[in-house]
Amino acid sequence: MQPRNMSMSGVVDLAAVKAAAEAKQKAERARAEAARGGTSAAAPTRLVYDVDEAGFQQDVLQRSTEVPVVIDFWAEWCEPCKQLGPVLEKLAREYAGAFVLAKIDVDANQLLFQQFGVQGIPAVFAVVAGQPVPLFQGAAPEAQVRQVLDQLIQAAERQFGIVGARVEPGAEDEPEAEQAAPARPATPYDSALAAAHEALDSGDLGGAVQAYRNVLSDDPGNAEAKVGLAQAELLQRVRGADPQAVREAAAKDPADVAAQVAAADLELVGGHVADAFGRLVETVRRTAGEDREAARVRLLELFEVVGPEDPRVAAARSALARVLF
Known part of the structure; x- marks a missing residue:
């Protein structure tokens, strides 16, 4: 399956x-x-x-x-x-x-x-x-x-490794208890971020990219804007792509860095996070110079999309370190 x-x-x-x-x-x-x-x-x-x-x-x-x-x-x-x-x-x-x-x-x-x-x-x-x-x-x-x-x-x-937990007889279908999250303090960028998120959700990828960049120009460390920008740029890259053609190009020439990073983008959008990371780590391993740097930078951009808390990011960072050093 x-x-x-x-x-x-x-x-x-x-x-x-x-x-x-x-x-x-x-x-x-x-x-x-x-x-x-x-x-x-x-x-x-x-x-x-x-x-x-x-x-x-x-x-x-x-x-x-x-x-x-x-x-x-x-x-x-x-x-x-x-x-x-x-x-x-x-x-x-x-x-x-x-x-x-x-x-x-x-x-x-x-x-x-x-x-x-x-x-x-x-x-x-x-x-x-x-x-x-x-x-x-x-x-x-x-x-x-x-x-x-x-x-x-x-x-x-x-x-x-997902194993559903058994429930007690009669407990099913009861409303799930919700724990209220602590309110996040307001920031000067909330309205700009809200506009950027709305543009992303509506498919205005160019507007979303620009809006996130505007926030980052004033606040380079804004984590929410970094993630949003990485997502918007990724969606821009895959928009209009022919998945079959991209996969065939990557399979035909493993040394073609452009083909490999394009395939990794599609894999991530499709939910195959480990495959995308593995492809780029392997591309970094087999290349040098500008090609290696292009693959490494794209991998770091995809790390931003998934988020540093994800264990697959930690594993891929370790793998990247092994092939670089």
Whole structure:
């Protein structure tokens, strides 16, 4: 079960990569504290819940760093959906936290429907560690659904180390407790950053780049602007690219640095963070002079996109140091 290469810009932007890593780290800290007998016990887990475009990043992408999220694309008028939906809901409760089920009404969430490339409903996908995985389409029998879910759960544990936590009987479907984050102090750049984020979300990449640069010209250490600029510049580079042509060019000539950095950009946008980092580290290793510097600089730019807290960034920095020195 290989993750599907999918760009989710629009409803979900590249900030999801960083947010997912942060969510996983917070979950690991909470579990560790609970194991030590602390007071921060895990909140009751919802096993079946509705998701819309506004909540997709938090309820699916971030959640998928802790447990496999199975997505059921359905509609009220779809008769096969009415057959499959109860089967999925029954299995979600039976598996008791090994996965969670997110239900998406396609009539109310056309953008998600289109971005996943759904050809018909019911359609079932999964998201694991932020990466979409197509499962099956149509009202499959329960035995087949069980087999697919078992494969998904095994792959999530083997490839990403994600193991859903079991829930106590009767705890499912209770609203999750939310811990209010401390308010961030206002800064002189909040309005400028808000305008930059809005430009990025709306697809005005040139406007976003300029807005972030304006903030950095006054405040070179502004971390939020650095991440936003890296994201906007990355999206600018991949806009209009032919993924197949880029991949073929990179495979044809490993010594072509321009082809390798273009392929790494697409890999990162598609969610294949480790692949993008590994490609550029290897390019740095095999090149010298200006070519090596171009690959190294691009790798550092992609580090900004993902964020320094992500363990894959730390691993790639170590690998880069080994090939440089």
